[in-house]
Amino acid sequence: MSQSYKDLLQQREALEQAIAAARQREISEAVAKVRELVAEYGLTANDIFPGRGAKAASKPASKVAAKYRDPATGQTWTGRGKAPKWIDGKDRNQFLIA
Known part of the structure; x- marks a missing residue:
């Protein structure tokens, strides 16, 4: 049984919404893990991203x-x-x- 173009578009829209929701949920979980590790080990942004934002390290x-x-x-x-x-x-x- 074939599906109509309109049905397929609706399925695609539903999938795109599900994908966006899953991505947002996983990002939130990842950020929570990272914050937990940063707090546990007392890490700084420079520990995680060395050389970024350090004005002394940048050359003119x-x-x-x-x-x-x-x-x-x-x-x-x-x-x-x-x-x-x-x-x-x-x-x-x-x-x-x-």
């Missing part, structure tokens, strides 16, 4: 030296990312900074 972003200069305006470009309009489509060698 290094600046890249400009590689190209527009002689008309003095604007510079590192050669990374999208090319500025003043160099886009032109021979870049003429704009190289020596």
Whole structure:
């Protein structure tokens, strides 16, 4: 016996709801277990996720030296990312900074 398209869509909707409910229930159980272990062993976020959120461990972003200069305006470009309009489509060698 075949089922109609409408019946199958209703079954899919019911399954999606059941899946979402089961996922939420299991997530809640997992979070409860994790909280229990954290409390039991006195763990910190850094113990579990080392290097995340530690400002002392993060290094500052290094600046890249400009590689190209527009002689008309003095604007510079590192050669990374999208090319500025003043160099886009032109021979870049003429704009190289020596």
